[in-house]
Amino acid sequence: MMTVFDVMLAATILWTAWTALTAPDRTAAIAAFLVFGLFVGLSWVRLGAPDVAMAEAAIGSGLTGALLLRASRGMTPPAPTRVTAPHRAAAVITAAGVAGVLAWAVLVLPEAAVVYDPLVDANIGDSGVSNPVTAVLLNFRAWDTLLELVVLLAALLLVAALRPIRAARMADLGPLYPPFLRIMAPLSIFLSAHLLWLGTSDPGGAFQAGAVLCGGLLALFFGGTLKTDGPDVMPLWALAVMGVVVFVGAGLLAEALTGTLLEYPDGADKAWILTIESALTLSIGATLLLLFSGLRQGGARP
Amino acid sequence: MTLLELFGYACLCGGAAFLLLAALGLWRFSDLYARLHALTKADTAGVALVALGAGCLDGRLVAIIPLGLTAILVAVSGATTGHLIASAALGEDEGEDENEEAAQP
Amino acid sequence: MPDLIYHGVGAGLVGMALYRAATCADLLTRILALNVLAVGIAAVLVAAAYRGSDVPPDAVPHAFVLTGIVVLVAVTAALLALAERLERDGDAGRDNADE
């Protein structure tokens, strides 16, 4: 019976992806992409990856959908591009070729090609956390996570440099929105803190918590209570930059204590990971919000 | 099969039935208000029943809190969006759409 | 069994995204194609990490995919800001190039 579930879900994912890519109307395409993200998240739950499903739903579907919606408002409707037959044929052949090779390569993957898994299981004991994904992200491969945050900051600097002159005018959200906010905002903050603490042992962690926090901040932004133009943007900017600063500081401090960069003093791994993760959660929440809202410094009118 | 489990499974089946009815309503009804009515009622009740059934079957506190919060959140967001669509659509129908003018970007 | 199905889905998504990126000139659709491509590759990675229904799956590809999702949203936000700016003063930019 679960095979029926998987086949239905697989067909839906391909259908929604195709609609997202080929819908003539932009709103339909973005709605299809949003739902596509939710269904892919559901498929990853079936593959035993609730952490990744949470991140995909929160970031890949929720936030990317909002970003696309905001960008599509300023864009002209898509003009259908005339594609000559040989061009289309070449595109079909290459696309089918790549997909076929990818499917074939994975099928012939040698079963014994497991390299990292036993290493993670062996060292999970002294990583300070019992959730293997968090152990890999924050302890064994902390360097990648640090650079990932630098990428996030670089994107924010680019968006700030391109400062959208025309602010996103929010449509009226009706009288029932403030009471909705009174439930949504505290629930997002509570859920974000719960995911942060849960991340050390169960699915959760800094990225999922940051994304859920950003969901709450977005709801506040749409309601108009949270503004990001003029001086109000400074605290959010500080939070956004704080994530990288805290992580680098912790790495250097760890080097001072134990001799190697990002090597937490043994025994105190969990405390170090949790302090870094809480700074990351706030920083990711602020960064993702600023990525959406853009930074409109006051005064500089076009 | 204790009585509680029986009640749990009954709630689950009821919730799934509500969701299927809402999907049918979303497709079959021609008028926006009829669809809206079918949708907001059925999907909120659907998730609430499914959450109640899951709560009965899995009695642990670690399950009941998220389930309860999910049901509340779905009900509240469904109500907010539903009300907004209805009032805006009603406003547009009668032409006195002063709040819509303000929304024109 | 489910990982074979979702391998096929990942490969299909990669093929679809490449095809649409090659045959469409619209900026927003290309950004969507990039996102679908990245999710397709992530689906293949997560399916490769599956070790059967009773054994916990391999956590390292999960960490890679998690990092990939966050970087993907950063890239998408940057591309959308560029596309929006290009759309707005694409023509004006060409006229007064010495602005």
Add this chain to the structure above:
Amino acid sequence: MILLETLACLTLFAAIAALPRLFKGPTPADRIMALQFCGTAIVATLIILGLAEAAPALYNLALVFACLAATAGVAFVALRRGKLRS
């Protein structure tokens, strides 16, 4: 438990049944309703899957999905162009 798996398939089917309205829906109002319903149907599927696999972690996931479906719905309503019925 075969009953739970069947229910999961049914709720997933309910989410899929909302997709034609989501893609075709002439007015933005239809799209917002279909998106909202699709989100809640997926949340219900997650709860039933969590019950079938006796994994309470999935209930947290269902809560996150519900939170994000709400935000996405609000984003659609707030960022719409012009009237809801145009």
